[in-house]
Amino acid sequence: xxxxxxxxxxxxxxxxxxxxxxxxxxxxxxxxxxxxxxxxxxxxxxxxxxxxxxxxxxxxxxxxxxxxxxxxxxxxxxxxxxxxxxxxxxxxxxxxxxxxxxxxxxxxxxxxxxxxxxxxxxxxxxxxxxxxxxxxxxxxxxxxxxxxxxxxxxxxxxxxxxxxxxxxxxxxxxxxxxxxxxxxxxxxxxxxxxxxxxxxxxxxxxxxxxxxxxxxxxxxxxxxxxxxxxxxxxxxxxxxxxxxxxxxxxxxxxxxxxxxxxxxxxxxxxx
Amino acid sequence: xxxxxxxxxxxxxxxxxxxxxxxxxxxxxxxxxxxxxxxxxxxxxxxxxxxxxxxxxxxxxxxxxxxxxxxxxxxxxxxxxxxxxxxxxxxxxxxxxxxxxxxxxxxxxxxxxxxxxxxxxxxxxxxxxxxxxxxxxxxxxxxxxxxxxxxxxxxxxxxxxxxxxxxxxxxxxxxxxxxxxxxxxxxxxxxxxxxxxxxxxxxxxxxxxxxxxxxxxx
Numbered sequence: 001x002x003x004x005x006x007x008x009x010x011x012x013x014x015x016x017x018x019x020x021x022x023x024x025x026x027x028x029x030x031x032x033x034x035x036x037x038x039x040x041x042x043x044x045x046x047x048x049x050x051x052x053x054x055x056x057x058x059x060x061x062x063x064x065x066x067x068x069x070x071x072x073x074x075x076x077x078x079x080x081x082x083x084x085x086x087x088x089x090x091x092x093x094x095x096x097x098x099x100x101x102x103x104x105x106x107x108x109x110x111x112x113x114x115x116x117x118x119x120x121x122x123x124x125x126x127x128x129x130x131x132x133x134x135x136x137x138x139x140x141x142x143x144x145x146x147x148x149x150x151x152x153x154x155x156x157x158x159x160x161x162x163x164x165x166x167x168x169x170x171x172x173x174x175x176x177x178x179x180x181x182x183x184x185x186x187x188x189x190x191x192x193x194x195x196x197x198x199x200x201x202x203x204x205x206x207x208x209x210x211x212x213x214x215x216x217x218x219x220x221x222x223x224x225x226x227x228x229x230x231x232x233x234x235x236x237x238x239x240x241x242x243x244x245x246x247x248x249x250x251x252x253x254x255x256x257x258x259x260x261x262x263x264x265x266x267x268x269x270x271x
Numbered sequence: 272x273x274x275x276x277x278x279x280x281x282x283x284x285x286x287x288x289x290x291x292x293x294x295x296x297x298x299x300x301x302x303x304x305x306x307x308x309x310x311x312x313x314x315x316x317x318x319x320x321x322x323x324x325x326x327x328x329x330x331x332x333x334x335x336x337x338x339x340x341x342x343x344x345x346x347x348x349x350x351x352x353x354x355x356x357x358x359x360x361x362x363x364x365x366x367x368x369x370x371x372x373x374x375x376x377x378x379x380x381x382x383x384x385x386x387x388x389x390x391x392x393x394x395x396x397x398x399x400x401x402x403x404x405x406x407x408x409x410x411x412x413x414x415x416x417x418x419x420x421x422x423x424x425x426x427x428x429x430x431x432x433x434x435x436x437x438x439x440x441x442x443x444x445x446x447x448x449x450x451x452x453x454x455x456x457x458x459x460x461x462x463x464x465x466x467x468x469x470x471x472x473x474x475x476x477x478x479x480x481x482x483x484x485x486x487x488x489x
Contacts, residue, residue, distance in 0.1 A: 063389055097395050104393060111390035115409050115486045128404055129395040157486040170390075177394050 013075070014039040014181050014212045015060055020069035022055055029055045031236040032069065037229075039180070042213045044223035044244070047233035048259060053216045056233065057183050060214065061103050062096050073103060073181065104179035108186040110166040112158040118145065118169050119154040125176040144172040148202050164195030168202055182206065184215040220263055224248050232256045276456050280447045284457075287443030288464050294357070294439055295426050295468075298364030302425070303418075305365055306372025310380075313373065324373075331370040337431050339363050344435040360429075360437040368425045375417045379410040412483035419476035423469045430465075440464055 015037040022030040029052045037043050045053045058064040060071055062079045071078045079096050083089045091099075112121050119141055126137035145151040148168040158166055167187055174182060184203065188196040200222050207213055207226050217223060223230055224244045231241040232253065240253040251257050277284075313324040331339065343352070344359045354362070383406060391401040433441035444457040451457075 061393055063393065093392070094397065097392065097397075100393075101395060105390075107386055107390060109384075109386050111384070111386035113387055113390070113405055113409075115412070117486075124396070124404070125394040128400050159487065173390075173394070 011038040011040050013037070014041075014073070015214065016070070016072040016075075017056075017060075018070040018072065020056070020059060020066055020071060022052075022059055022064060022066045029236050030059065030066070033236075033238060035231060035238065035241070037181075037212065037214060039212050040210045041228040042207045042215065042226050043229045043231060044227040045214065045216045045231045045233060046218070046220070046223060046259075047239075051233040052236040053233045054185055057105070057185050057214060057216050060183055061100050061105050063105070065090070073099065101177075102180040103183065104174040104177045104181075105183040105185060106167070106171055106174050106187050108189050110158070110163070110170040110190075112166055112170055112173070114157060114159050117155055117157055118150065118161070121158065121169060122173045122176050125173065129177070141172070141176060144175050145169070147175070147205075148172045149198075162195055163191040164198045167191065167199045171199075171202055171206075181212040181214070184213065184217070186216050186218065188217070188219055218263075220248065220260075220267075232259065234259075272455060272459075273453070274456075276447070276451060276453060277460070280443075280451075280457075283443050284440060284447065284460055284464075287438060287440030288468075290437070291426075291429060291439040291441075291464075292468065294360050294364065294432065294437065295429050297361045298368065298425060298429070299422055301361065301365035302368035302372055305369040307376060309369055309373035310376040313377065328370050328374070331367050336363065336367050336428050337434065339367060340431060340435055356432075356435045356437045359435060360432040360439075363432075364425060364429060367428070368421055371421045372418065375414050375421065376410075378417070379414040380406065382413055383409055408483070412480065415476055415480040415483060419473060419480075422472055422476070426468055426472065427465060430461075 013036055015035075017033050017035040020030055020033040020035075021028065033056060035043075045056060047053045055064055059066045060073070060078070062071070065079065070080075076099055078099050079091060080088045081091050081095075112118075113124070116124065119138070122141035122144055123137045126132040126140055127134070132140065142151055142154060145154055148171055150165060150168050150172060153161060153165065153169075158169065161169065171187075187203070188199050191199065196219065200219060203213070203215070203222070204226050215223075215227070227244050229241065230244045230247045232239045232247060232251075232255075234253075234255045240247060240251060240256050247256065248260065251260060309324060309327060312320050315321075340359065340363045343363060344354070344356065347354055347359070387405060388401060391405050396405070429439060430441040432439055433445060436442060441461060444461045447457040448454060
């Protein structure tokens with residue numbers, strides 16, 4: 001994956017959130033988020049439960065419909081268009097899917113399709129979305145499975161795999177879409193502790209290859225090592241953001257300080 | 272036991288048996304299809320659709336098949352519906368099982384994890400591809416056992432059609448009983464015949480289920 005840059009070598013903006021607001025009925029979950037994510041960078045979103053971090057991520061690929069503000073992916077507003085009067089209107093799902101052709105999500109619960117083999121899962125986006133011929137799709141799927149170290153399980157069904165293996169297959173399946181931006185929604189939270197490492201390793205490799213990644217995570221070690229930017233969310237707002245060295249070593253917000261204290265007292269001195 | 276009776280009535284009983292198979296197959300196919308339509312109706316927004324669906328279930332699940340058959344066959348002519356016994360038989364079976372199939376479909380679709388559909392959407396899959404490639408294969412596997420149950424119940428209930436003289440096997444057996452003043456021979460045949468039919472249905476369904484749920488056992 002090569003990183004596209006402008007002539008002056010500054011990376012372009014991949015995802016831009018402008019005054020993003022999301023409500024469930026009366027409950028406002030995102031209260032005006034402004035965020036810039038550059039191409040080729042890894043952004044980790046951290047925060048307590050209920051802080052809105054998963055919702056934020058799911059607004060980017062429009063699995064959640066936001067009400068106000070904008071989500072722009074490579075400059076294009078996702079989910080909404082203009083009608084003749086110039087009012088904002090919701091676009092049909094199929095159009096939104098086209099707009100998001102360069103974005104893909106990895107889910108906490110993997111969400112593999114249990115009735116399809118590992119290989120068929122990875123082939124699905126190739127065959128049934130892109131219309132790639134069978135032989136070619138199979139070859140590409142095997143390449144992707146090799147990349148995540150799962151080619152030896154190509155013929156088995158997902159339910160016979162461990163959580164870590166399933167998540168690696170899910171990453172391969174997402175890569176089959178050939179995305180430029182990958183969203184990770186707590187990709188290791190459903191895993192047994194000893195399986196977390198294998199998934200983080202795959203993600204780290206993706207980051208090194210220059211994939212634009214937005215990761216909602218509780219893995220502070222990963223956030224500290226891999227990310228270019230860390231965003232701390234609290235009560236639907238960005239409480240603090242910046243490079244990981246700044247946020248983890250010298251947090252200025254009291255909320256972030258207490259969040260990190262709670263985290264490190266629960267996890268020893270790992271971070 | 273007088274086995275020689277079967278020589279005389281065998282052909283009539285077999286004819287009844289094939290007619291039972293015919294009526295039940297038709298009732299099953301129509302019921303499966305109409306049940307799907309009912310399920311789709313239940314998904315429609317709007318109070319009118321919802322009321323229709325609930326009313327349908329209340330009518331066809333809440334009253335005995337016997338009463339439904341009587342009402343349509345003997346009550347039909349009063350509102351200008353003079354239908355043949357055979358037609359009423361198939362129609363009643365189909366209308367009756369469809370109510371149950373609709374609810375089975377619903378449980379099948381609702382049991383699929385929402386995340387699977389989100390993944391499909393996120394990967395760019397169209398609604399129809401998601402339905403055909405993701406939802407239907409899993410849902411069909413899930414609903415085979417309840418559908419089998421319902422089919423077996425329907426086959427046994429089809430005996431009720433004898434009350435409106437549909438020429439199925441219960442009618443044939445009852446005729447044999449009244450003509451020969453025997454009880455054991457005709458009804459033993461009936462019991463065995465229904466059991467064989469249901470045994471065969473269960474075999475087919477179990478085979479389909481094994482094939483369809485292969486992924487759960489690997």
